[in-house]
Amino acid sequence: MARNLTQLELLLELEPVAEQNVDRHLSMAKDWHPHDYIPWDEGRNFAAMGGLDWEPGQSRLSEVARAAMITNLLTEDNLPSYHREISENFSQDGAWGTWVGRWTAEENRHGIVIRDYLVVTRGVDPVKLEQARMAHMTHGYNAMKLLQESGRVTTEMLAGTGFLHSVAYVTFQELATRVSHRNTGRVCDDPVADRMLQRIAADENLHMIFYRNMCGAALDLTPDQALEAINDIVQNFQMPGAGMPDWRRNGVLMAKHGIYDLRQHLEEVVLPVLRKWNVFDRNDFTARGDRVRNELGAFLDRLQQDCVRFEEQRDRALAREARKRELVNAEA
Numbered sequence: 001m002a003r004n005l006t007q008l009e010l011l012l013e014l015e016p017v018a019e020q021n022v023d024r025h026l027s028m029a030k031d032w033h034p035h036d037y038i039p040w041d042e043g044r045n046f047a048a049m050g051g052l053d054w055e056p057g058q059s060r061l062s063e064v065a066r067a068a069m070i071t072n073l074l075t076e077d078n079l080p081s082y083h084r085e086i087s088e089n090f091s092q093d094g095a096w097g098t099w100v101g102r103w104t105a106e107e108n109r110h111g112i113v114i115r116d117y118l119v120v121t122r123g124v125d126p127v128k129l130e131q132a133r134m135a136h137m138t139h140g141y142n143a144m145k146l147l148q149e150s151g152r153v154t155t156e157m158l159a160g161t162g163f164l165h166s167v168a169y170v171t172f173q174e175l176a177t178r179v180s181h182r183n184t185g186r187v188c189d190d191p192v193a194d195r196m197l198q199r200i201a202a203d204e205n206l207h208m209i210f211y212r213n214m215c216g217a218a219l220d221l222t223p224d225q226a227l228e229a230i231n232d233i234v235q236n237f238q239m240p241g242a243g244m245p246d247w248r249r250n251g252v253l254m255a256k257h258g259i260y261d262l263r264q265h266l267e268e269v270v271l272p273v274l275r276k277w278n279v280f281d282r283n284d285f286t287a288r289g290d291r292v293r294n295e296l297g298a299f300l301d302r303l304q305q306d307c308v309r310f311e312e313q314r315d316r317a318l319a320r321e322a323r324k325r326e327l328v329n330a331e332a
């Protein structure tokens with residue numbers, strides 16, 4: 001059986017790949033400025049400065065768009081949690097350190113621009129938004145702790161190779177946030193919001209490529225070990241918003257209206273990445289990796305069935321709501 005690499009061995013072996021990918025990222029990344037995406041002349045003072053406080057009628061966003069915007073923003077706001085996770089598992093030195101700093105700075109821009117937009121356009125209640133941010137950031141988010149609670153991995157396993165789990169998690173997570181931002185732009189029904197969210201989604205895509213390339217290189221280096229981490233993450237994936245205020249309600253609304261649902265998760269996030277890593281066609285696994293691959297395949301089959309079930313339920317719920325609206329309209 002192939003020996004597991006230690007965290008230090010992984011970081012040393014993969015450093016040249018990290019360096020190449022940091023260079024690649026810097027050559028592709030576009031400098032952009034949050035202030036260029038905000039319609040500042042729509043801004044007005046709130047009551048504390050002699051103006052008017054927020055009222056629901058001021059928002060031009062639909063209920064679905066508001067739920068998606070808040071979820072996406074709170075996710076971006078929780079950057080300190082993700083920074084902690086990545087910086088604990090990557091080294092501070094060389095290309096690793098450069099990446100952690102650069103990635104964190106880019107992510108921070110996303111929270112800045114979405115908040116500016118929502119406050120200036122009065123898209124959501126700024127008081128409730130601030131309360132939700134306080135609650136969500138105070139609670140923090142720890143993807144690895146959630147993984148441990150699932151009973152799948154132990155603290156000792158993560159202490160040795162947290163890098164593999166982290167890099168697998170962020171690959172899927174960056175792509176998931178890309179899908180979510182892009183589809184949120186679509187439901188906002190405002191070209192200004194759409195342009196801003198497309199800009200963010202383009203950043204998330206570059207982030208995803210960095211992590212996907214790193215995890216892919218780890219898979220080449222230590223196939224069985226990396227596949228075990230990938231399998232743990234795919235089978236226990238939770239969006240980073242899990243646990244935020246109104247998470248269930250907002251998550252259901254987003255799934256129901258095609259911003260982020262199970263089929264998008266499977267077909268636009270999980271499967272393209274696994275395909276890129278060639279997981280189901282590679283021949284460098286030992287019996288240990290083959291077992292994990294079979295388990296992963298069976299899980300994906302179940303997920304496929306869950307998608308069909310979810311869609312059937314969703315279609316029924318949407319039809320019920322449409323009938324209800326018709327009745328209300330007929331009575332009016």
Ligand SMILES: [Fe+2]
Binds near residue numbers: 107177
């Ligand atoms: Fe982001």
Ligand SMILES: [Fe+2]
Binds near residue numbers: 174204207208
């Ligand atoms: Fe990102």
